[in-house]
Amino acid sequence: MTKPIRVWVTPPGPNPWKVVLLLEELQVPYEIKSFKFEDVKKKPFIDINPNGRAPAIEDPNTDLVLWETGAIYSYLIDNYDPNRLLSYDTLKEKYHCEQWLAFQISGQGPYYGQAGWFSILHWEKLPSAIERYRNEIRRIMGVLEGWLDGREWLVGDKMTYADLAFVPYNDRLEAMLGCSEDEIWEGFPKVKDWHQRMVSRPSWKKAMDTRAKLMDEQGLTWTGMPKGVNSMAEYEAKMKAEEATNPPE
Structure with a gap:
């Protein structure tokens, strides 16, 4: 019997939900360890992931601790998708899935994240930075739009883990682009x-x-x-004040 995989989650960010989504699709038992963003650089999580970023997983079935969503995706597919529900074992399709996962990790995630930071979280509004990263979002969506022309999925004839990896960030486009839901998808009907x-x-x-x-x-x-x-800036000041009042032991 498969024991539940523990998933360390800070709820706000998109990345933890990439892992939860994949586990749900694979129907692999899991349990969520939810904790606050301000604790990502503290014990016990820093012992799990020295980089101090969520998510991370602990798999009691293999005694493996793993962080970085790309590595987690590859691991879960290799070990929990024996029937190839969300993957392929044929040469071209297998590595094309890896290719699109790499594009999500290196392209979509970082650029969308920076767009979200400068549009929403950064204390100072910098129009040049906002414009740069919103343009990058549009560029990446353009890559996807062109590839999906005549295709339903990124690889082969079914949804794979490569498709799923893009969902959490694309679900936040309205805030990142600062426009209405209808405007998000203008020029990108296939992506929509x-x-x-x-x-x-x-x-x-x-x-x-x-x-x-x-x-x-x-x-x-x-x-x-x-x-x-x-x-x-207010959030960081609040965290510093709380830490000064209640210093870690």
């Missing part, structure tokens, strides 16, 4: 249809229900900051 096929799945709805509950438990707004805090 592809994204909508995935977010309509029960796995994503369950993941987002879980996120909403965990965010509420921590008293956070949708941006990830505490209710009543309006910028990252």
Whole structure:
């Protein structure tokens, strides 16, 4: 019997939900260890991931601790997708899935993340930085749009883990681009249809229900900051004040 995989999660960020979504699709038992963003650089999590970024997993079935979502995705597919529900064992398709996962990790994640930072969290509005990263979002969406022309999925004839990896960041485009939901997809109808096929799945709805509950438990707004805090500068000041009042032992 498969023991549940522990998933360390800071609820606000997109990356933890990449892992939860994949586990849901694979129907692999898991348990969430939810903790606050301000604790990512502290014990016990820093012993799990010395880089201090969520998510990380602990798999009691193999005694493996792993961080970085790309590595986690490859591990889960190799060890928990024997029937190739979300993957392929044929040469071209196998490595094309890896290719698109690498593009998500190196392209979509960092650029979308920076767009979110400068558009929402950064204390100073820098139009040049906002424009740069929003343009990068459009560029990446253009790559996906061109590839999905005549295709339903990124690789082969079924949804794979490569498709799923893009969902959490694409689900936040409205905030990152600072426009309405209709405007997000202008010029990218194939990407829109592809994204909508995935977010309509029960796995994503369950993941987002879980996120909403965990965010509420921590008293956070949708941006990830505490209710009543309006910028990252205020958030950092609040964390420093709390640490000064309650220093770690």
